[in-house]
Amino acid sequence: MKGMIFTNFIELVEDKFGFKMADDIIESSNLPSGGAYTSVGTYDHTELLELVKHLSEATGIPAEDLVKVFAEHLFGTFVKGYPQFFDAVDNCFDFLNSIEDTVHVEVKKLYPDAELPTFEPNIESDSKMTLVYTSKRPFSAVAYGLIKGSASYYKEDITIDLEDLSTPDFTRVNFTLTKH
Template structure:
């Protein structure tokens, strides 16, 4: 997993819970917290940090993942090159993640293994897509989707349906809520 995910996670934890909680999380997880944005790290270290933070804060790990995903969306968006034409809505941006962004990430970092999105169906108001990742972090994906919708000032109803026990394959049903 690319280091930017770790560095942003630590920044968000510090902002949301304070430096003392962030340090307690690192200490209890026996993690030195030394990450670089361009480095590559085992995703299990992030999972361990999330579980440790959950124990400290009594916030469920899935909820922490979702909060993190939503908070990190704009930070990750700023690292992307400008799109031409720029995206105008949530659905077109989500499609570009698989069609463009993940492709570019693999070119820049051949060892990267980003999640895979399979698009089942889409209309102007609904999208059904499958998330597939051995990292089983679909709640981070849910948060990213919510962060994306917020960025485009769109309100979404989102449901998740695990397609297997490990949740390495999850189906997302997205519906735009008319204003």
């Protein structure tokens, strides 16, 4: 998994819980990289799962909630780093519709070793869209946070329901989005 995901996560931990907490979870996690992440590096995604697990234990906040908040924070970094993808469309459904065929395609050109999930979007009406997430990694909570970030970016009130199609590991999930 790309280093920018890890540096972003550590930054958020430092911001919200302090430098000591960031050091503590790095120390207590089993990290082949040693926890010295750079944005251009590539690291095993299980290191992120380890860090989240230890942060969850230390804070008492469920891991899934931590990952959703992290993804919303990551979304802010995407907005700053890749404004062209957000300017290309003017609403959340069209943006989410463009991830598979445009956004992640460009990401793959920039980072050929990126391991991206696949999305099958389907805009059913002005107020309803489904998005099926499939990955080798159990990061549907990341997708949830990024979808939430997209809705607030376009200032839309969207309810997100999710159904695990791969029970029990959340590697294939159907998101149903309802716009109010």
